[in-house]
Amino acid sequence: MEKHIILAVNPGSTSTKMAFFEDDVEVSRETLRHDSQLQTQSPRIWDQLEYRQQVILEWSLRFARNPHAAVGIGGLLKPLQSGTYRVSDRMVADARANLQGEHASNLGCAMAQTLAQHYDVQAFVVDPVSVDEFEDIARYSGHPLIPRRTLSHALNIHATARWASAQLGISSADSSLIVAHLGGGISIAPVLKGRIIDVNDASSDGPFSPERSGGLPLQAFITICFSGKYSEQEIRGMVMGKGGLLAYLGTNSAVKVEDRIASGESHAREIFEAMAYQIAKEIGAMATVLRGKIDGIVLTGGMATSQLLVSWLTERIRWIAPILVYPGENEMLAMALGALRVLRNEEKALDY
Numbered sequence: 001m002e003k004h005i006i007l008a009v010n011p012g013s014t015s016t017k018m019a020f021f022e023d024d025v026e027v028s029r030e031t032l033r034h035d036s037q038l039q040t041q042s043p044r045i046w047d048q049l050e051y052r053q054q055v056i057l058e059w060s061l062r063f064a065r066n067p068h069a070a071v072g073i074g075g076l077l078k079p080l081q082s083g084t085y086r087v088s089d090r091m092v093a094d095a096r097a098n099l100q101g102e103h104a105s106n107l108g109c110a111m112a113q114t115l116a117q118h119y120d121v122q123a124f125v126v127d128p129v130s131v132d133e134f135e136d137i138a139r140y141s142g143h144p145l146i147p148r149r150t151l152s153h154a155l156n157i158h159a160t161a162r163w164a165s166a167q168l169g170i171s172s173a174d175s176s177l178i179v180a181h182l183g184g185g186i187s188i189a190p191v192l193k194g195r196i197i198d199v200n201d202a203s204s205d206g207p208f209s210p211e212r213s214g215g216l217p218l219q220a221f222i223t224i225c226f227s228g229k230y231s232e233q234e235i236r237g238m239v240m241g242k243g244g245l246l247a248y249l250g251t252n253s254a255v256k257v258e259d260r261i262a263s264g265e266s267h268a269r270e271i272f273e274a275m276a277y278q279i280a281k282e283i284g285a286m287a288t289v290l291r292g293k294i295d296g297i298v299l300t301g302g303m304a305t306s307q308l309l310v311s312w313l314t315e316r317i318r319w320i321a322p323i324l325v326y327p328g329e330n331e332m333l334a335m336a337l338g339a340l341r342v343l344r345n346e347e348k349a350l351d352y
Contacts, residue, residue, distance in 0.1 A: 074128020
């Protein structure tokens with residue numbers, strides 16, 4: 001049986017990842033790091049599109065076989081149900097408009113579309129950031145002017161929830177899980193019968209992360225906002241990009257923080273453990289959403305590679321449910337698997 005060749009592309013703020021898959025096996029990958037000159041010359045994400053597209057196309061041409069599909073990371077699009085979506089002009093237009101915010105992931109659908117047009121194949125995105133499967137009660141924040149919105153690491157959350165269900169011997173349609181994506185941003189979601197029914201907004205709520213503040217005491221934050229000392233851009237940076245570990249310790253690298261802990265720095269240890277404490281609290285809160293009926297807790301994302309962090313979390317949450325660890329972001333594989341399910345007719349592609 002002929003294998004399906006899938007070209008996956010994942011644009012990030014300072015890099016672009018690209019990979020070829022034969023079915024579910026990654027056969028080639030490269031991460032292009034973008035130097036500061038690109039950021040200086042093209043500070044807006046969409047100004048970088050042409051350069052990034054050209055780089056991806058040139059890299060793909062080195063591969064001896066043409067793909068059957070191109071798949072890109074899904075960005076901050078309109079609220080959508082989970083699934084694999086065909087890239088359309090309307091999707092790209094919404095991404096260009098930065099519909100729910102400006103982020104490098106918005107480039108994913110446009111880059112997949114360009115590659116697909118070159119190779120005359122289909123273009124997809126899988127479980128974009130804007131997947132919305134909230135139950136109505138979860139949308140209330142405490143003020144009608146500020147409804148809770150669902151922006152999360154949905155791609156990795158759904159992928160690892162499928163893997164965990166299989167490992168536990170349970171159908172995804174019957175499982176009840178808490179999935180904690182632990183990366184530069186942190187998303188903690190109760191996943192019930194394959195649906196993300198609640199999740200913290202990783203850009204401004206929940207635990208603090210390597211570079212995000214998480215939820216802040218509002219009265220003190222309001223005082224800072226109106227102090228006249230900071231611009232709106234600087235305040236937004238405090239919350240997303242320059243908060244969390246970076247604000248406390250001057251680095252957003254969990255590896256470097258662990259090195260400092262190993263060298264005996266007690267302050268670094270306290271801050272890192274405080275982050276683990278907040279993650280555990282959020283997992284505990286999401287356990288109430290599932291009424292305590294939980295098949296497993298999934299730890300995933302780049303920081304799930306940290307044995308220290310996982311051990312601290314395990315101490316606090318192991319009484320809730322079995323813990324399964326899938327370290328790494330797994331995004332390239334999750335995208336390829338979403339496209340593969342459509343190519344194999346195991347799942348129907350959705351229209352945007």
